[in-house]
Amino acid sequence: MSGPDVMYPEEQQAMSLVCARLTRDANAKAVLLIGRDGQPIAEAGDVDELDVTSLSSLTAGNVAATGGISKILREKDFFSQFHEGEKTHIHITLVGGRAILVVLFDERSSLGLVRLRVKKSSDEMVRLFDSVAKKAAAKSEPSILTEITDSDIDNLFND
Amino acid sequence: MSFINYSSREINCKLVYYGPGLCGKTTNLHYIYAKTSPDAKGKMISLATETERTLFFDFLPLSLGEIRGFKTRFHLYTVPGQVFYDASRKLILKGVDGVIFVADSQIERMEANIESLDNLRLNLIDQGYDLNKLPYVVQYNKRDLPNAAPMEQLREVLNPTKAPEFEACATSGAGVFDTLKAVAKSVLTELRRGQ
Numbered sequence: 487m488s489g490p491d492v493m494y495p496e497e498q499q500a501m502s503l504v505c506a507r508l509t510r511d512a513n514a515k516a517v518l519l520i521g522r523d524g525q526p527i528a529e530a531g532d533v534d535e536l537d538v539t540s541l542s543s544l545t546a547g548n549v550a551a552t553g554g555i556s557k558i559l560r561e562k563d564f565f566s567q568f569h570e571g572e573k574t575h576i577h578i579t580l581v582g583g584r585a586i587l588v589v590l591f592d593e594r595s596s597l598g599l600v601r602l603r604v605k606k607s608s609d610e611m612v613r614l615f616d617s618v619a620k621k622a623a624a625k626s627e628p629s630i631l632t633e634i635t636d637s638d639i640d641n642l643f644n645d
Numbered sequence: 646m647s648f649i650n651y652s653s654r655e656i657n658c659k660l661v662y663y664g665p666g667l668c669g670k671t672t673n674l675h676y677i678y679a680k681t682s683p684d685a686k687g688k689m690i691s692l693a694t695e696t697e698r699t700l701f702f703d704f705l706p707l708s709l710g711e712i713r714g715f716k717t718r719f720h721l722y723t724v725p726g727q728v729f730y731d732a733s734r735k736l737i738l739k740g741v742d743g744v745i746f747v748a749d750s751q752i753e754r755m756e757a758n759i760e761s762l763d764n765l766r767l768n769l770i771d772q773g774y775d776l777n778k779l780p781y782v783v784q785y786n787k788r789d790l791p792n793a794a795p796m797e798q799l800r801e802v803l804n805p806t807k808a809p810e811f812e813a814c815a816t817s818g819a820g821v822f823d824t825l826k827a828v829a830k831s832v833l834t835e836l837r838r839g840q
């Protein structure tokens with residue numbers, strides 16, 4: 487194993503800002519950034535009535551499944567997916583192979599506009615993920631994991 | 646792969662329930678869902694066939710409490726046990742932090758258990774993991790049935806490495822939380838060790 491994935495406050499904040507700007511620029515309802523394994527990372531827009539956890543795990547499953555299909559077709563990972571609903575549409579892209587960017591939009595926007603804005607945002611996200619990876623490699627922040635004791639772990643299960 | 650978010654102060658881990666078709670993986674999750682307080686769980690998602698067989702996966706997010714100010718979140722997944730869903734099983738193992746092998750104790754299912762365990766080993770290797778190094782527990786389910794094989798026999802065949810093991814009856818819930826706690830504990834211990 488290559489150790490845990492991490493996220494730091496500085497990059498998280500920057501990613502949230504990128505999501506917020508994308509929501510605005512693309513006239514989207516909501517934007518979600520999700521780890522490849524389905525963990526929610528950042529979000530913006532109208533997410534209050536969204537079940538972000540479920541949406542994240544299903545999207546990650548969906549991306550994994552299409553990734554599996556692309557392998558069978560000897561195709562590289564499909565770069566993006568678009569699902570058209572009656573009212574809400576969903577646009578899904580891979581961000582540097584590390585994360586998934588989801589844009590939810592309706593008739594106030596268009597697929598063309600979303601595609602255009604996603605490109606720019608995803609480049610920025612890639613840079614931010616690079617910065618996280620560098621920090622993690624340098625271990626510039628102390629890991630909380632080293633402080634965990636056996637009794638911390640035991641206490642979690644004493645109920 | 647576990648995910649540590651220093652911003653939201655969360656540790657996320659992924660657990661996968663593996664095992665042959667109808668061994669009781671989904672039933673484990675149903676029981677956990679039913680017995681967990683609403684604030685500690687999210688929605689349970691089941692992508693299943695009309696006949697309630699798992700088609701892609703079940704998913705249940707759980708919060709187990711805090712460690713040193715960090716919320717621990719476990720994402721529980723089950724794989725589809727039917728042999729021909731192998732491509733889907735591989736995908737679900739991606740990024741796994743801990744595995745529960747659910748064996749069906751019924752004597753007639755011995756072959757199916759062995760085949761599924763071999764399949765688990767191979768699929769893990771495919772994803773770059775080694776079952777012997779991964780947090781791993783074995784659950785002998787359906788102990789309530791009259792045709793359950795004796796424990797010694799199951800142990801010998803299905804748990805040669807002597808991983809932590811539990812007898813269970815997922816329909817009544819016996820052994821379900823013991824199994825979950827053991828693997829969750831082992832994942833956290835491994836996470837710390839890996840630092």
Ligand SMILES: Nc1nc2c(ncn2[C@@H]2O[C@H](COP(=O)(O)OP(=O)(O)OP(=O)(O)O)[C@@H](O)[C@H]2O)c(=O)[nH]1
Pocket residue numbers: 664665666667668669670671672673697698699700723724725726727786787788789790813814815816817
């Ligand atoms: N008697 C008994 N029945 C059980 C037990 N656990 C599960 N079952 C039953 O076995 C059947 C299959 O259980 P599932 O949980 O759907 O099996 P699964 O492993 O998810 O099966 P797949 O999704 O096909 O891989 C159901 O009818 C359960 O009620 C048990 O401990 N004892």
Ligand SMILES: [Mg+2]
Pocket residue numbers: 670671672698699723724725726
């Ligand atoms: Mg199932």
